[in-house]
Amino acid sequence: xxxxxxxxxxxxxxxxxxxxxxxxxxxxxxxxxxxxxxxxxxxxxxxxxxxxxxxxxxxxxxxxxxxxxxxxxxxxxxxxxxxxxxxxxxxxxxxxxxxxxxxxxxxxxxxxxxxxxxxxxxxxxxxxxxxxxxxxxxxxxxxxxxxxxxxxxxxxxxxxxxxxxxxxxxxxxxxxxxxxxxxxxxxxxxxxxxxxxxxxxxxxxxxxxxxxxxxxx
Amino acid sequence: xxxxxxxxxxxxxxxxxxxxxxxxxxxxxxxxxxxxxxxxxxxxxxxxxxxxxxxxxxxxxxxxxxxxxxxxxxxxxxxxxxxxxxxxxxxxxxxxxxxxxxxxxxxxxxxxxxxxxxxxxxxxxxxxxxxxxxxxxxxxxxxxxxxxxxxxxxxxxxxxxxxxxxxxxxxxxxxxxxxxxxxxxxxxxxxxxxxxxxxxxxxxxxxxxxxxxxxxxxxxxxxxxxxxxxxxxxxxxxxxxxxxxxxxxxxxxxxxxxxxxxxxxxxxxxxxxxxxxxxxxxxxxxxxxxxxxxxxxxxxxxxxxxxxxxxxxxxxxxxxxxxxxxxxxxxxxxxxxxxxxxxxxxxxxxxxxxxxxxxxxxxxxxxxxxxxxxxxxxxxxxxxxxxxxxxxxxxxxxxxxxxxxxxxxxxxxxxxxxxxxxxxxxxxxxxxx
Numbered sequence: 289x290x291x292x293x294x295x296x297x298x299x300x301x302x303x304x305x306x307x308x309x310x311x312x313x314x315x316x317x318x319x320x321x322x323x324x325x326x327x328x329x330x331x332x333x334x335x336x337x338x339x340x341x342x343x344x345x346x347x348x349x350x351x352x353x354x355x356x357x358x359x360x361x362x363x364x365x366x367x368x369x370x371x372x373x374x375x376x377x378x379x380x381x382x383x384x385x386x387x388x389x390x391x392x393x394x395x396x397x398x399x400x401x402x403x404x405x406x407x408x409x410x411x412x413x414x415x416x417x418x419x420x421x422x423x424x425x426x427x428x429x430x431x432x433x434x435x436x437x438x439x440x441x442x443x444x445x446x447x448x449x450x451x452x453x454x455x456x457x458x459x460x461x462x463x464x465x466x467x468x469x470x471x472x473x474x475x476x477x478x479x480x481x482x483x484x485x486x487x488x489x490x491x492x493x494x495x496x497x498x499x500x501x502x503x504x505x
Numbered sequence: 506x507x508x509x510x511x512x513x514x515x516x517x518x519x520x521x522x523x524x525x526x527x528x529x530x531x532x533x534x535x536x537x538x539x540x541x542x543x544x545x546x547x548x549x550x551x552x553x554x555x556x557x558x559x560x561x562x563x564x565x566x567x568x569x570x571x572x573x574x575x576x577x578x579x580x581x582x583x584x585x586x587x588x589x590x591x592x593x594x595x596x597x598x599x600x601x602x603x604x605x606x607x608x609x610x611x612x613x614x615x616x617x618x619x620x621x622x623x624x625x626x627x628x629x630x631x632x633x634x635x636x637x638x639x640x641x642x643x644x645x646x647x648x649x650x651x652x653x654x655x656x657x658x659x660x661x662x663x664x665x666x667x668x669x670x671x672x673x674x675x676x677x678x679x680x681x682x683x684x685x686x687x688x689x690x691x692x693x694x695x696x697x698x699x700x701x702x703x704x705x706x707x708x709x710x711x712x713x714x715x716x717x718x719x720x721x722x723x724x725x726x727x728x729x730x731x732x733x734x735x736x737x738x739x740x741x742x743x744x745x746x747x748x749x750x751x752x753x754x755x756x757x758x759x760x761x762x763x764x765x766x767x768x769x770x771x772x773x774x775x776x777x778x779x780x781x782x783x784x785x786x787x788x789x790x791x792x793x794x795x796x797x798x799x800x801x802x803x804x805x806x807x808x809x810x811x812x813x814x815x816x817x818x819x820x821x822x823x824x825x826x827x828x829x830x831x832x833x834x835x836x837x838x839x840x841x842x843x844x845x846x847x848x849x850x851x852x853x854x855x856x857x858x859x860x861x862x863x864x865x866x867x868x869x870x871x872x873x874x875x876x877x878x879x880x881x882x883x884x885x886x887x888x889x890x891x892x893x894x895x896x897x898x899x900x901x902x903x904x905x906x907x908x909x910x911x912x913x914x915x916x917x918x919x920x921x922x923x924x925x926x927x928x929x930x931x932x933x934x935x936x937x938x
Contacts, residue, residue, distance in 0.1 A: 423776055424775065466772070
């Protein structure tokens, strides 16, 4: 019994080590077929590459035109316009048109005083830029209010939020209240993917205390 | 035949062995639970204190040192920042309130903190709101008064410290709840600050301060501190007139140790944080993040300790196994009789496994109780040392732990149980005839 098993194992090992049979010479047709079948479908990135304000505006207008019940918008496209707090209505029309729409967007929680059961937080498109680059402007921060009263624990990973966008201009004690707010929001935590960070950036160690390290709290 | 009765009787009969093995399980469980409970509770306690203000500003240096020194009154100051910087920082858009802090003196091991009356009005403790007084009142000395008087003392027009003014200055103090109970101080008593934060004999006899108020307990380091009007720090002999040190550039004797800031969250907080850290003379830190960093650091050691305590539990369970296994020789006759009386082999396995499970259960329960007791004692010590009150409470995880240890005990009992299972009733009984 033991001897038979050993022989069987040796046979399997020998077969695995044996040279593979040479592949037939490719014809142009077979090569084309193989290329078609192995072609990796390029994954469409969530992050917008719009450079100019016009491009951002066009992207938003296109999304509004499409009229999807839930609009997928990168925060990058919602920002970039010049905010003048002296104006009664400082929002460009295409941003104003987003008021009351259900949107899905991605970003990062800005660390604050609490790290557990956070019900309201500020979302920025890039945590890396926020900590090591220029701080986000008023129209580049989204205040998120979660539906779940239990809230969520802090994470430095990318989070996707979905809710009703409110575009509001209010002042309190001479200070501008958050311009973009996401109400009745739900969330899901994704893997760390920061469009503002260098490609080899390691979030677990790279923030070096500017952002609390660790998977999540 | 009642298996439970047999198990209980067997456990009782071998009292010494049972209690020793249960004690070893208890020790491991207690270590495991105490480490976890204390770490979690102390982190919550420290975070509660960190919530006093969202941002601390101090001289460039170590951010953790600045947080620990300003909020927890531990260690030493990172240095001073000038009053001009304080004025620039507090006037930034988005600052809700800014409290200047001066540190460096003590009274019988309790730190003396120079503050303005805004400190008592603005500071909020998570879960209990604003600071309140159990006796007396706050001193009346606002930040504006401080800036004005500081200008008066050290402004460009002034040649230096005018001691004539000091004669009219009334030194007052507000003390934390712990200071009052520990040092048996009451409103109306006088305290004489000593120079430095370590045991020093250099007394500021010129600054004997009358206690005007006692703060209600907060469960934070505020309870262990003594507060005086910040300008008093500059009026004390030898404080702000240390021109030599100033000229050497070692410190700004007329500066302040730190600023507690409350800022509007979101955009403004980030801007303020960035603006301050771009300055050459000051840095801003978020104390809650500093505490996270600290406990993350402690957490690495904590994991090692928890692994060690788990190993203690495993060794203790092996002890249960060995104890039962060694008893098997003497108990073969007992099992043979049970078999002769009609007990199935499965019943024998159940009896031995249950015995092991009962010992493990007793050990786990005792361990959890021991851990609670140890955590309470250690929490009291931590409170004495840091002023941070931690609420030690057991969670549902401890019930899971008891269940897991009991199950592991039952599994450990399987080896002696199988030994008992193999007992040949006829052979055992006949050999003893």
